[in-house]
Amino acid sequence: MSLILCRQEPVTVPYPLEELGIHLYSSQELCYVIYHYPLLVMEGFICGRLINFIRDELRMPFLADRLTKWMENRKVSDELLFLILQDCAFYSQQEQARYRQEVTALRKLPPAEYEKRRGDYYYELHLYGKALSVYEKLLEPAHAPELTSELKGKLWNNIAACYTKLFCYQKAMHAYDCAWSEDGKEEYIKRMYFLTCRQPELTVKERYQEKMTEENKKIWEEELRENLEAAKQEKAVTDMRQVFEQDPLKRLSRATEIVNQWKLEYRKMI
């Protein structure tokens, strides 16, 4: 337990971190992002623009020079991330050692598994567009030898989940179709059925119709109903209900705010 003295950094032009949809205003925030989002910063994070930010805005010319020199003499590596953490000393030696272990363990994963983890990581951060590009790249023929049918099925399933989150139900349906073709899990058929419930215009292929028996549909509908009931108790939904209980003027202003917020969030997702 302690209080960490803040370095005076009068940043005038913050560093945009598009992946998280935020700007960085201090070396502490930079360290926090490196430490808490390893998979986000392990590829292509350290670049000339970031080094300029460190030099000019954070006023850490020695660190910037060391990073530049490293990049000139050797290729970009995780050592650069460790160097930033070490130089800023925002995290303790033990924390830095733990971070080093985590990054090393991630690097030791098979390439396909590592990439899938990155995709999953983007998904968790609601960066569905980025997650899609990682999954789709993995499914390119160049990676085919590394992928088992099960892994391919998971990747298509994840692609479908991303499209669903982006409200692209037709594409999601196609992705579930591909997933089923890879490992034939019945779960995918259930999800296709849920998609048709959300958007009744969607059609499922003939081969899945026979799997969607009346008995199955009854079970799935029950599950859907339970989920919808649970969703009604979610804070976002109750908040929204409260907004619509307010007088018309307040309701309109708050609704505008919410819609603008959703627009921002959606732009970040794609």
Add this chain to the structure above:
Amino acid sequence: MEKLMIGIDLCDVYTQAAVVGRETAWSLPTVICRKKSAEEWHIGEDAYRYTLLGEGVIVDKLLSLTAKDGTATIQGVKYRGMELLGIFLEKLLTMITEECGNGEICQLVIAVNNMEMRILDGLVTCAGALGVSEDRLHITGHTECFVYYVLSQRRDIWGGQVGMFSLSDEDLRYYELKVSRNARRITAWAEYEELEESFSLNVLDTAPGARMADRILCACADRFMKKKLFSSVFLAGKGFAKTDWAPGFMKQVCNRRRVFAEPALFARGAALKAEDYLHEKTSVPFVCLCEGKIKSTVTIEVLRRGVKVQTPLIQAGESWYEARSVLEVILDGQDYVEFTIVPEQEPKQKRLVRIPLEGFPSRPDKASRIRIALGFLDEKTMVIKIVDRGFGELFPRTDASVRQEVMI
């Protein structure tokens, strides 16, 4: 243009002023008069003159008027005490600068014997309106001016104990200064006692009155100086402009002691302090602990590049009115802030003050920046304000804050 470092001793009855590098000191009654025929203002003896001629309306006790936020109505116009004090100061500074060849006021130190918040705020406002910015204006107490004046003299004058009697129409005070040295630094301790035996200076106009005043001072000198060794004794205030009315007292204090009489001592001490602000390194390298000064050091333990260090926020010896400190820290698993208060006089009696951060948002470790601001309401009351600053756009700031008053 000459740069002027001005010291003003602003009292309810009399005001004295001195400028560094000039022998002469100004002394005038703290009164202001507005002419009946026009909005024309006069101060000091001129004010009395116009009033006696029946041409003006006089207002006195300007500091008391400001302290109680009072008003005075002249020719049907109601003036606030602070307004009148502002006009008085303007006229006084104009008089000084004109006599000094229209020099520029570089530093201004005003000494008052009553450091009430309302008076201090009023003086800052008045000076601001006169174009003297806050960085060029400093307000201090009489005791500190005494310390500055004495410590600017030769070392043998203040090597041991120094005593001082100050006699004016308002009060009779006895001051004492001791300088102590240790391995770390030199500390100047000064304090005063207001004597109940004070008398009006009008009594000195008659022989019996002067004799009585002499006897009073002799008794005081006997009480405070008997069996004590002094490096020097000072006599300050308008009452000691002449000393021939007090032969008994002079004989007593001058006995095997060096005695210096300086009626405008507080104004000169203030001017010396004004000069000191111009130097990057103080010419008076002491911690001065007296009236108006903070007697304790306040520190906070922080982690600087992984090493725990005590960072001073307030240093003993700072003027409470000017003492402010702001620090930004990041919380690492801590939901409180702890301050260490070390009294300069008794360092072993240090105490810890813990302020819980109630109502602050719960965030992951190292993701909450807080701003700690310290200030003072008076010499002994410190105000701590802690505000949530968020953590960039990762965790936006909230309105959470804590304010606590701590007696030190």
